[in-house]
Amino acid sequence: MRSARIAACLLALSLPIAAHAQAQVAFGGLKHDSTLPVEISADQLQVDQSDGSATFSGNVQIGQGEMRLSAGKVRVEYVTGTDTTGEISRLLASDGVTLVNGAEAAEAREAVYTISSGVIVMTGDVILTQGQNALSSEKLTVNLQAGTGTMDGRVKSIIQTGAD
Numbered sequence: 001m002r003s004a005r006i007a008a009c010l011l012a013l014s015l016p017i018a019a020h021a022q023a024q025v026a027f028g029g030l031k032h033d034s035t036l037p038v039e040i041s042a043d044q045l046q047v048d049q050s051d052g053s054a055t056f057s058g059n060v061q062i063g064q065g066e067m068r069l070s071a072g073k074v075r076v077e078y079v080t081g082t083d084t085t086g087e088i089s090r091l092l093a094s095d096g097v098t099l100v101n102g103a104e105a106a107e108a109r110e111a112v113y114t115i116s117s118g119v120i121v122m123t124g125d126v127i128l129t130q131g132q133n134a135l136s137s138e139k140l141t142v143n144l145q146a147g148t149g150t151m152d153g154r155v156k157s158i159i160q161t162g163a164d
Contacts, residue, residue, distance in 0.1 A: 032064070032065060032066070032067050032101060032144040033065055033144075033145075034064070034115055034116075034117075034118035034144050036064050037064070038062060038063075038064045038088055038091075038115070039062065039063045039064070040056055040061070040062050040074070040076070041060070041061045042057060042058055042059060042060040042061070043057065043058025043059050044056070044057045045057075051077075052078050052080070053075055053076060053077050053078065054075070054076045054078075055073065055075045055076070056073065056074045056075075056076065057072065057073045057074075058072070058073075059072075060072065060073060060074045060093070062074065062091065062093075066101055066102065067099070067100070067101040067144070068098075068099070068100045068101070069093060069097065069098070069099050069100075069111070069113070070097070070098045071093035071094060071095055071096060071097045071098070071111070072095025072096050073093070073094050073095045074091055074093045074094075075091070075092040076088055076090075076091055077089045077090045077091075077092070088115050089114070089115060090112060090115065091111075091112070091113040091115070092110075092111075093110065093111045093112075093113070094109070094110045094111075095109075096109065097110060099111065099120065099122065099142075103130065103131055104128070104129065104130050106122055106126060106127065106128045106129075106140055106142070107125075107126070107127045108122035108124050108125060108127075108140065109123065109124030110122070110123050110124055117143075117145075118143060118144040118145040119141065119142065119143055119144070120141070120142045120144065121140070121141050121142075122139070122140040122141075122142070123138065123139050123140075125138070126138060126139060126140045126151070128149075128151070131160075132160040133159050133160055134157065135151060135156070135157045135158075136155070136156045136157075137151040137152060137153040137154060137155045137156070138152065138153030139152040139153050140152075
């Protein structure tokens, strides 16, 4: 499946079927409840006491409800204040990021997930697949609560028409 997705994306990159400075994208499968607990697993964990952050590295896997995010490294920043002990503010993922929810998947070099707003900003060689359709750009901003997204930069797409 991954090789088919990569082939479709390479085709999208070589054939500019549709190019826009910005494209609005529906993310029905990426609509998500960002208040659900976040589960993280990784090969290594480093905690920075000076700023209260934690950095997970090596095969990082994050789950929140049905949504899955994987990356080589993820820095977890916590909300500061007396009544918010342990509450995650942001996840900063790098070293190859994959976001999957339902039949939709997005890949990028980096991503920042702001938990309170339910917004994920993915940057660097972004590839989005929705079923057999593929889009690519430099930046993808996903609003998980609304189930919407915006692709910025040179947007290229392959949209299947249903013909064989």
